[in-house]
Amino acid sequence: MLTQSSAAVVSATLPAVRAHGEAITRRFYQRMFAAHPELLNLFNRGNQASGAQQAALAAAVVAYAGHLTDPDPATWGPVLDRIAHKHASLGITPGQYTIVGRHLLAAVGEVLGDAVTAPVAAAWDEVYWLLACELVAREARLYAAAGLPEGASVWRPWRVTDRRQETCDVVSFTLTPDDGGEVPRFVPGQYTSVAVDLDGGRGQQIRQYSLAGRPGADHWRIAVKRIRGTGGAPDGLVSTFLHEHVAVGDTLRLSPAFGEVSAVAGDGPLLLISAGIGLTPAMSALEHLAATAPRRSVVLVHADRAGTAHALRGDLPRLHAALPNLRTRLWYEEGDDAALPGVPAEVTGGRVDPELIPLSPDAHVHLCGPLPFMNIVRGGLLRRGVPVERIAYEVFGPGMLRDERS
Ligand SMILES: Cc1cc2nc3c(=O)[nH]c(=O)nc-3n(C[C@H](O)[C@H](O)[C@H](O)COP(=O)(O)OP(=O)(O)OC[C@H]3O[C@@H](n4cnc5c(N)ncnc54)[C@H](O)[C@@H]3O)c2cc1C
Ligand code: HEM
Incomplete structure (x- = not known):
């Protein structure tokens, strides 16, 4: 006071x-x-x-x-x-x-x-x-x-054990603790901070990356979109560094998992909505549910530029096989893509229409993507009667959403 x-x-x-x-x-x-x-x-x-x-x-x-x-x-x-x-x-x-x-x-x-x-x-x-x-x-x-003694550093070395080029702009990294210690648990929706020493003596920079894998696995997984500068702006510092300089066998400094937004809230129907690289929390949620609550009713809505830009979609056939009540609805801006074998997805061209998002009246919603996308989708869901407290969202940068209720 x-x-x-x-x-x-x-x-x-x-x-x-x-x-x-x-x-x-x-x-x-x-x-x-x-x-x-x-x-x-x-x-x-x-x-x-x-x-x-x-x-x-x-x-x-x-x-x-x-x-x-x-x-x-x-x-x-x-x-x-x-x-x-x-x-x-x-x-x-x-x-x-x-x-x-x-x-x-x-x-x-x-x-x-x-x-x-x-x-x-x-x-x-x-x-x-x-x-x-x-x-x-x-x-x-x-x-x-997070189990840190008072005054202890948050930084721990993790070794890159796998690196995959998921799309032309997205690379995923699999990481295990370099000290041989335990892999900390996390809640889908949480992120780790990654600290890198930029080349050319430009110092350290830190960025957050949502954990995209299954909590409880013997590794962590992140997927990083390379940010290219447009209109004279420089390329993204850390994403470019990770894409260009980090290979299998290298170590990265990672923080414990933090983040207040759960992507698996409640135990009833779940609606996961993402755009672009905002899909990482949703993928972690699906991996988690496949292992712990495979019969849960889940709708996955994802928007991307094109099927070829849709990162981690190669995991969807396995997740659909493990989650019989998973329904996938995709919007590809540049037109509908060839069907994905093993994924009974409805695919539409153009941008997401919030009116067409399959909605269960008691669903918990998790939303992640660029701010304008989230404002449109959240506004649409509020108009369709979803209570504000049931829409969780993650912003991949500083800031929060403006209130669309009025
Ligand atoms: C909770 C959370 C989770 C996240 N999860 C993920 C994830 O799973 N995957 C993922 O890929 N990203 C994720 N992000 C985003 C990530 O943390 C980084 O923000 C992203 O990788 C870009 O960092 P960068 O260092 O490459 O770009 P930066 O160097 O931070 O640049 C960001 C933007 O600023 C512009 N900029 C820089 N300098 C200037 C300038 N002088 N003038 C004008 N513009 C400028 C750049 O052009 C670029 O567009 C997450 C973010 C948060 C907060
Ligand atoms: C009362 C004091 C403070 C307030 C109100 C404050 C507020 C904020 C807010 C609103 C954000 C953005 C969060 C988001 O992602 O949405 C932020 C991020 C951040 N804060 Fe603070 N902060 C405070 C103190 C500090 C201190 C003491 C430090 C360390 C010297 C610090 C370092 C940072 C850093 C590094 C970020 C990440 C964003 C970036 O790197 O640009 N803050 N803070």
Whole structure:
């Protein structure tokens, strides 16, 4: 709880902070990276360049201030969970909150100038630390649940035991712990962070990849789409590195599995909807159900550019054989493809029409794909009466979906 005097100051200054949010975070990053260049290895350079992360952090602090001063605050649990899981997968430590707090509050002072009197600075310091303490506590619980002793590194070396070119843009990697230890369990929908040392001394970069295989198997599997820069933008740093430089026998540093979104929620009908590389959580869900609940009723909806771009579809005949109540509905934008032997799929050309998605009234839905795709599909499902709390979704980048209910 914010003290009453701070709440009044925060309410009064919130519009100014909100209006200058982007300038504040830009200045914050400049200051912080100048003082702590080692943190450049932690943050995503693509997000820095495109401004995506600037917006995410600024938006979170400002939104939290609004939440603290709102007489009727919306629940913040899911937002905090998303951030805490992402932070845990990056190995964020409590000590780093002190660094971020110091530079963020100094940046507020620099950008807003004389408006930041001592009481204003103290009130925003309080907001920052209330949020930071909530995150630190959640992250501590996640580290403990992952079996990490206090202060232990999240990074563990894993050896690449198989590498497959799934489509022209997607490569899958099979990995086993290099220390010979146990393969941690995970819930379909969870991801691992992968840390790579870029060539040419360009430092470390970390990205998340959803686990695409079966929990309980003696290995982990990820599938990585190569991101090519368009319109003058550079190629993706980590996906290009993994495609070009990582072969069988190499080791990669991986975090434990984190992620608050389950792709196998409930025990009734399940609707898995994905587009492009967003299919990795759904594939893990199918592998899991084939081993643990083969009679569960599952609808798999997948959209892709073409059948040849549809990664991991070679696994579908085996999964259909193991899951008698699996129904597959495919949309291939560039036209319907030749039938897949062993897959009784309905295939349509063009883009997904949410009205045509086979829907059971009590289905739990898991959605993953590009944001515009998810907004359209989620909006359509809400209009068709699916309760909002039964639609789980994963965003393969910073941010969340806008609310389509209104
Ligand atoms: C929870 C989660 C799960 C994920 N699961 C998967 C998965 O299973 N498979 C998968 O393939 N991916 C997955 N991702 C995405 C993955 O983490 C990476 O974001 C993706 O591989 C791209 O990383 P990159 O380093 O190759 O690209 P980056 O270097 O991060 O670049 C990203 C984009 O930013 C653009 N960009 C970079 N610099 C600039 C600039 N200066 N100006 C303008 N634009 C710029 C690039 O052109 C590119 O389009 C997941 C993400 C999350 C958060
Ligand atoms: C109260 C303090 C903080 C808030 C409100 C905050 C907020 C956020 C948010 C909203 C995201 C995006 C989550 C998503 O994927 O949707 C994020 C990601 C991230 N945060 Fe934090 N954060 C805080 C503290 C920190 C600290 C202390 C560090 C470490 C120095 C840190 C490092 C990162 C990194 C590396 C990412 C991943 C995105 C990227 O690399 O660009 N954060 N944070």
